[in-house]
Amino acid sequence: MDQFVRLKYLSVLYLSSNNLTLLSLTSPNTTTSLPMFSELGLGSCNLRQFPNFLTQQNQLVYLDLSQNDIHGEMPKWIWEMSFDTLFLLDLYFNSLTGFHQSPTLLPWSNILFLDLSSKLFQGSPPIPSSSIMVYLASNNSFTGEIPQLFCSLSSVRVLDFSRNNLGGIIPQCLSKASKSLSVLNLNVNNFHGPVPQAWLNGNKLKMINLGKNKLTGKLPRSMARCRMLEFFDIGNNQIRDTYPFWLASLSKLKILILRSNRFHGEIKSGEFNSVFPKLRVIDISNNGFIGFLPSSYLESWIAMKSFHVEHLSYMQSSFYYHMFMAGLTIPDEYNYSMTLTNKGIKMEYTKILEVFMAVDLSCNKFSGEIPESIGNLKGLELLNLSNNILVGQIPTVIGTLTNLEALDLSHNQLFGRIPWQLRQLNFLEVFDVSYNHLSGPIPQGRQFGTFPNSSFDGNLGLCGNPLSKKCEDLEASPPPSSSTFEQNHGVGLEWRGVLLGFGIGFLVGTGLGWVVVTRNLKWFAITF
Template identity: 85%
Template structure:
């Protein structure tokens, strides 16, 4: 099949070992999708140099072994999903050299060890979605990556579009027109709900590091991700300590922030009131204390968002902040809003 561009066998009942020839298929192939089957054994090893693969989806099978290092030969790869398998390996830092990789899903495997960057000039320069949840990663959160994920810091679009593999031109066969693009799709937890995205907006950004064994504090470099348009930051079920960084308030387009089931202490930063698009907020089962920020999105969160923090007080909890030093500061309008009112003659 020398001209094959898309091979989609997803959502069937195929079993056995993934044929090695699929990693050596013709240089015309752009999409390889074996998602949701019963394949077992190792991932094909010999991915050839010069291939045109933009999407590889092997998720939700029973694949074992390590992630083949030869995948670094897929220089045009934009989408890689091997989630929900039984892959046992360390962090594949070498994937960071792929210049076009936008989506990386390693969820629910047996990855282990620390997440460290390799010796590359740039690491994951186009990455927009990363899901490594439900693995065995340890050590500190990868601050070096948070500092270097360029696409998550400075990304702007003039019009909404979807992540897809362009197949270069229309193909005609038996009177039918074959589309010239193939939309990427994925399943991911969003705002506490497992969701299937049949199309993925270019502006969608997500970081899911939940359900591992990360320890230490959240690095302040997380505040560098302020160029994001849609973001979910999920760090639940780890061993994180220290205070919640106030720089998270810089992520003004944040829609979901889940820090539950860690060991955070101190107060919830008042700067988080700047997150006007925050729909899901969960800091339950930590060691937080003091008053809960009031106003804006914080008026919409339920008690369950704060469960398991005996030192917290204020709405929506029944425990009131009685001490003068615990009273929340008055709600202040951001300076840019005050300036806008003045220009309209409605200010001071």
């Protein structure tokens, strides 16, 4: 650090996100000639403690210490640093355990952005000043209840306390406190009692994530006033209610997760003419829904009817915050995230591509036949109808869902043959029709050469590879020619090699990378 502090007029220094190790001052007590920084970016600099020279900084506007390895407690002097000037403090992903002197109220009077995420903080979360716009405190060990004072944060846009040990009842005032709030994430805590009831007209909420708590009661009908809502997760709670038809007014909704609650009753078609035209992911698995799958309801999911990629983008809430004293306007975004069972594995999506589409209706009591309208959802990558009471034959139109990577129809009462049209699903990586009443030859070739025996278990009438039972009737319907398929479905695949189970079109958000292939192969982008 010596080479920089000699520059006495230096006020802006960014060293973040390199492969650097920042060394402390050789003479840390010699502070009289230190420059006064206004912006200081020291993220990912292999720091193991707070730099001593920060004790003398009283003009900082921007301080980034994220993704270091700073241990122990936050020192007492941190609260006296740049008391009136600090707008942004980023401590994301360190090894801090708490506060030397735990403050109830944070001292920075003009703070706009505070990130305390991914640390080991304990106790009650400290309360920032009313100027705060973005408060991130996920992945800690905060305990107790959310103080009522958080309801007085009139400028807050993002409030994220996900993955902590907070409990008690979610303050009712959060639903009516501030019309500026865009993101409320309380996922994975120990909250109990009802969902806040008094959601106001004109609110700007785009994301509400209350999943994985112990919430009870019914969903408040006032949530229909959240007209800007794009992401709603109430999964893994103890909500006892019927299907929330009244949410149909949320025309911007993209993600709906009601998984693992006590929802019940029928989902009748015809309740509304248009329901969730922008919906891309719906997970209502592990509930008590009954009746037929609502055919006309599926018809209204317009966004799922096509797969169109101009550029890769993530589902997120975007915003700006203005640092007037520094003359800075900083754009930022909050990426939506979710947990979803995909290909039999519970997967954490830290980012969600706009083109990702999934329907999970499994583990309910749906009956009747699979509606033909399912064939209109051309953008689907994941379809899970397992563990229901579905009857009839597998619709041949499923063979037109050429984006499918995972299809699970297991544990139903389906009968008849497996349609040979399913051979056209070149990107299918997981296929499961086990424990039905299917019969006849298993389609051969292409992806069907990659599925294990377990995909067909419990169907005594099936025969052919990979099963040991040979078929007496080998006159299965021949597959269509490639030209016929292209004419009918408007795809121009120039490469039709068997993909050997790798599902080369897969979109997996595991943080390792993304692979995207368009079906006309005009471009092929791989980013790691």
